[in-house]
Amino acid sequence: MSASSAVAHNHHDADSHGHEHHHGHDHHELSFIQKYIFSTDHKVIARQFMFSALFFLFIGGFFALLIRWQLAYPGKAIPIIGNLLPSTWVTDGIIQASFYTQLLTMHGSVMIFLVIIPLAVGMFGNFCIPLMLGTDDMALPKLNMFSFWLMPPAAMITMGGFWFPDGMAAAGWTSYPPLAVINGPGQTCWLIGVFLIGFSSIMGGVNYITTILNKRTPGMTLFRMPLTVWALFITAMLIVLGTPVLAAALSMQFFDQFLGSSFFIPDNLVTTKKFVGGGQAVLFQHLFWFYSHPAVYIMILTPMGIVSDVLATFARKPLYGYKAMIFALMAIAFLGFIVWGHHMFQSGMNPLLGTTFMLSTIVIAVPSAIKIFNWLGTIWRGNIHFTAASMNALAFIATFIVGGLSGVFMASAPIDIYIHDTYFIVAHIHYVLFGGALFGIFAGIYYWFPKMFGKMLNENLGRKHFYWSFIFFNLTFFPMHILGVGGHMRRIYDPYIYDFLKPFQPMNEFITIAAGLLGFSQLILVVNILWTIKFGKKAPDNPWNANTLEWSAPTPPPHGNFTEDIRVYRGPYEYSMPGAKEDYAPQTKQDIPSEVEGEIVDESMFKAH
Amino acid sequence: MKGWFEWAYRDMLSFFPENVSTFGAQLDGLFTFVYWISVLIFILTYFLLIAFIIKYRARPNKKSYHFHGSNIVEFTWTILPTFLFVGIGLFSEDAWTKTKYQMKVPKPDVEVDVIAYQFGWQIRYPGPDGIFGKKDRFQMSKMNLFGIDSNDVNGKDDIIIENAQLHLPINKNIVVNLSTADVLHSFFLPNFRVKQDALPGKWIKVWFNGTKAGKYEIACAELCGSNHYAMRGEIFMYGQQDYDKWLDGKNKKMIELQQKQKAAELTLSDSTTTSQGS
Ligand code: HEM
Ligand SMILES: [Cu+2]
Ligand SMILES: [Cu+2]
Numbered sequence: 082m083s084a085s086s087a088v089a090h091n092h093h094d095a096d097s098h099g100h101e102h103h104h105g106h107d108h109h110e111l112s113f114i115q116k117y118i119f120s121t122d123h124k125v126i127a128r129q130f131m132f133s134a135l136f137f138l139f140i141g142g143f144f145a146l147l148i149r150w151q152l153a154y155p156g157k158a159i160p161i162i163g164n165l166l167p168s169t170w171v172t173d174g175i176i177q178a179s180f181y182t183q184l185l186t187m188h189g190s191v192m193i194f195l196v197i198i199p200l201a202v203g204m205f206g207n208f209c210i211p212l213m214l215g216t217d218d219m220a221l222p223k224l225n226m227f228s229f230w231l232m233p234p235a236a237m238i239t240m241g242g243f244w245f246p247d248g249m250a251a252a253g254w255t256s257y258p259p260l261a262v263i264n265g266p267g268q269t270c271w272l273i274g275v276f277l278i279g280f281s282s283i284m285g286g287v288n289y290i291t292t293i294l295n296k297r298t299p300g301m302t303l304f305r306m307p308l309t310v311w312a313l314f315i316t317a318m319l320i321v322l323g324t325p326v327l328a329a330a331l332s333m334q335f336f337d338q339f340l341g342s343s344f345f346i347p348d349n350l351v352t353t354k355k356f357v358g359g360g361q362a363v364l365f366q367h368l369f370w371f372y373s374h375p376a377v378y379i380m381i382l383t384p385m386g387i388v389s390d391v392l393a394t395f396a397r398k399p400l401y402g403y404k405a406m407i408f409a410l411m412a413i414a415f416l417g418f419i420v421w422g423h424h425m426f427q428s429g430m431n432p433l434l435g436t437t438f439m440l441s442t443i444v445i446a447v448p449s450a451i452k453i454f455n456w457l458g459t460i461w462r463g464n465i466h467f468t469a470a471s472m473n474a475l476a477f478i479a480t481f482i483v484g485g486l487s488g489v490f491m492a493s494a495p496i497d498i499y500i501h502d503t504y505f506i507v508a509h510i511h512y513v514l515f516g517g518a519l520f521g522i523f524a525g526i527y528y529w530f531p532k533m534f535g536k537m538l539n540e541n542l543g544r545k546h547f548y549w550s551f552i553f554f555n556l557t558f559f560p561m562h563i564l565g566v567g568g569h570m571r572r573i574y575d576p577y578i579y580d581f582l583k584p585f586q587p588m589n590e591f592i593t594i595a596a597g598l599l600g601f602s603q604l605i606l607v608v609n610i611l612w613t614i615k616f617g618k619k620a621p622d623n624p625w626n627a628n629t630l631e632w633s634a635p636t637p638p639p640h641g642n643f644t645e646d647i648r649v650y651r652g653p654y655e656y657s658m659p660g661a662k663e664d665y666a667p668q669t670k671q672d673i674p675s676e677v678e679g680e681i682v683d684e685s686m687f688k689a690h
Numbered sequence: 691m692k693g694w695f696e697w698a699y700r701d702m703l704s705f706f707p708e709n710v711s712t713f714g715a716q717l718d719g720l721f722t723f724v725y726w727i728s729v730l731i732f733i734l735t736y737f738l739l740i741a742f743i744i745k746y747r748a749r750p751n752k753k754s755y756h757f758h759g760s761n762i763v764e765f766t767w768t769i770l771p772t773f774l775f776v777g778i779g780l781f782s783e784d785a786w787t788k789t790k791y792q793m794k795v796p797k798p799d800v801e802v803d804v805i806a807y808q809f810g811w812q813i814r815y816p817g818p819d820g821i822f823g824k825k826d827r828f829q830m831s832k833m834n835l836f837g838i839d840s841n842d843v844n845g846k847d848d849i850i851i852e853n854a855q856l857h858l859p860i861n862k863n864i865v866v867n868l869s870t871a872d873v874l875h876s877f878f879l880p881n882f883r884v885k886q887d888a889l890p891g892k893w894i895k896v897w898f899n900g901t902k903a904g905k906y907e908i909a910c911a912e913l914c915g916s917n918h919y920a921m922r923g924e925i926f927m928y929g930q931q932d933y934d935k936w937l938d939g940k941n942k943k944m945i946e947l948q949q950k951q952k953a954a955e956l957t958l959s960d961s962t963t964t965s966q967g968s
Binding site for chain 1: 691692693694695696697698702703705706707716717720721724725727728731732735736738739742743746747748749752753754755756757758759763764767768771772775776778779782783785786787789790791792807827828830831832835837871872873874876878880881883884885886887888889890891892894907909910911912913914915916917918919920922
């Protein structure tokens with residue numbers, strides 16, 4: 082005992098925060114602005130990321146519903162709001178083709194750059210890392226604050242085309258030149274905006290890596306970190322290695338677009354805008370996907386980590402194959418850098434490369450499969466408690482299986498010939514990003530909300546939100562596989578000018594209705610959050626009887642997080658130890674009381690695993 | 691409501707548009723193969739997921755099994771999918787080399803040039819002489835999308851079809867030289883299972899062999915601007931005789947046109963010489 086507390090005290094001397102906060106003396110009050118707006122407290126920054134991303138979720142969702150309206154009822158005026166929209170967007174309430182391309186571009190950009198990445202990485206990274214590692218804050222709190230505060234201006238600039246007559250960017254979220262380069266000022270804005278978002282990501286990533294390597298509390302070895310932290314650690318490395326390449330690609334495109342250089346423009350393009358020429362259009366795709374394939378893992382690794390933690394907690398069982406899960410994350414991250422060409426099978430790059438990328442891509446499905454099996458292993462012989470959090474986590478597995486399987490179709494280059502750029506891809510994207518990443522994020526929100534805000538979310542509303550989302554998610558996106566098999570191209574303003582797509586109008590109509598209800602279901606989450614913040618029940622310190630360190634902090638954690646010295650004695654997943662009185666064993670507790678009064682569980686007998 | 695639920699009760703594979711190319715059957719076969727593997731994996735994993743959710747739902751006084759996993763199990767479920775997935779990859783390789791490798795494109799029976807532009811397709815046949823004029827990238831313009839070299843006599847009689855209608859014979863190896871004058875486009879023939887992006891500055895060989903006469907559609911599959919959706923073209927597949935008839939008609943028209951042009955040029959040059967002489 083005495084040795085351990087000595088270590089804990091050493092830790093405290095090195096660390097400026099400690100008991101002082103608790104007792105309150107020599108600690109002057111922060112002003113409102115320092116506390117809630119330009120705060121350097123990781124928990125406040127996490128909440129800022131959460132609220133801003135949820136706001137953009139509705140903006141992006143609104144764009145999506147306009148797209149869906151057009152696909153179901155081309156040539157019909159948008160109901161209710163149709164006549165309120167500006168005449169550069171709609172004529173007589175009918176969406177214009179040029180606005181449609183802006184919509185699909187901004188829908189993708191907003192959802193990826195302003196919703197999923199800020200939620201998965203910004204929000205959970207900030208909230209979970211310091212708390213789960215038992216430390217007071219990020220290693221670089223000021224950098225952390227900048228990383229959030231770059232987002233609002235960056236978001237505004239990304240959508241800045243709004244203020245120009247030509248409108249917003251309209252070359253897709255992938256922004257392929259030459260189209261992107263000959264487009265107007267909306268595209269320039271998009272390039273600058275996304276560049277800044279990338280910059281914010283890098284600041285976050287650097288901070289996460291530094292914090293994880295340097296600020297773990299005594300006893301928290303790397304292999305005692307919960308999977309959420311591991312996932313964030315690996316995500317941060319992907320960000321730090323990948324995002325600079327995106328920045329390069331965007332800068333080069335900016336030069337082409339704004340200054341007339343020709344990195345991506347070959348000789349003598351027959352367009353009104355003139356260029357010196359001599360460049361290569363596919364070069365951009367290589368650079369873009371070198372970042373953007375890893376970026377899809379930036380979006381999903383953290384949700385995978387969250388799902389692992391949530392399932393272990395609610396199945397009251399150790400995570401199956403803890404180390405295998407970590408190695409699978411590493412394998413996905415490593416392989417993720419050598420598969421980018423699978424987005425370019427039909428791009429006109431040398432087909433020989435198609436063969437290479439087909440094999441690497443197919444191999445990356447293996448660690449994904451390993452993760453599925455380990456999650457199934459985790460709930461096997463468990464004692465599964467169903468809550469909004471655990472149901473979302475289970476839904477993650479269900480949808481990720483479908484998304485992974487559709488990935489295998491596309492990974493085969495010859496199969497991809499037909500389904501590339503069809504709704505099959507759109508189905509895949511949404512199964513992994515909405516069904517996967519977003520359900521994982523929902524699981525995380527339901528799980529950590531009590532700690533973040535000190536109030537228990539309404540479980541009833543949480544379940545309603547889950548059921549409605551899960552049902553309408555599948556009704557919206559599953560039929561899209563079928564559209565893809567029918568040859569229905571993506572990014573099409575009016576599919577029905579093609580005879581072979583005419584029979585799909587009723588199915589598109591069905592999808593649109595389901596999508597509307599899916600969008601509507603998300604309001605339940607917002608109502609739940611706002612209602613809970615105002616009227617919710619106060620949360621106990623450890624409402625789920627979980628092991629990880631954040632649950633040993635007061636609720637909500639004060640500035641500096643922990644009020645007592647903490648030290649880690651075991652891994653994060655020691656649930657249901659035989660002979661123990663409780664079915665959980667917090668990482669901070671040295672002695673686990675036994676079923677037999679007055680005795681202590683001898684953990685050495687399980688160490689072999 | 692009619693048709694709303696088609697996706698739910700009809701077999702997914704029945705939604706493919708009719709296949710009318712030789713390798714199309716092989717590609718559809720691959721899709722079907724992966725489809726059945728997926729269905730199998732889907733059933734297996736969903737069965738376990740649902741069974742575990744039901745069987746291991748929380749009950750009072752029950753304790754979970756304290757177990758961290760086993761290396762043998764991890765090893766097994768790493769190796770098995772690896773073999774399966776790599777198998778799918780190797781199995782796919784043949785179809786890929788056959789359809790896309792530029793050096794494996796078969797000797798053309800009919801060769802045409804197709805160029806994409808915002809927003810449409812132009813098609814070029816070699817004309818009565820059967821020889822394409824040389825292409826010169828720097829001569830490309832709105833009036834001459836193919837960049838036909840004005841110094842090459844072989845190019846004078848090339849036939850250019852501006853309304854995106856492609857006419858071809860069945861049971862012949864067709865080679866399309868594909869490029870674009872401006873932004874990226876993608877040449878998509880749903881019924882032939884052909885898709886290839888058109889790259890500016892590069893001519894890519896796309897080949898297929900049609901098996902059934904009829905009228906099919908050409909679509910653009912790569913976002914190319916506001917009117918991307920409107921880049922519809924048509925492809926007419928004929929038996930050899932009908933095709934020859936169509937081609938002869940075109941070639942004759944071209945010969946007539948050239949004669950008319952020559953005559954017009956002659957009168958024009960006559961008048962200029964006289965006016966200069968005075
Ligand atoms: C089993 C693992 C996976 C495999 C084998 C796989 C394979 C592929 C392939 C081959 C494509 C390109 C298809 C095409 O454009 O023709 C693709 C597209 C895409 N994948 Fe995956 N994928 C996997 C998992 C994921 C995950 C986990 C995510 C995201 C979290 C994801 C997100 C995307 C996105 C966003 C696109 C489309 C990008 C675009 O063109 O707009 N994929 N995937
Ligand atoms: Cu990818
Ligand atoms: Cu197009």
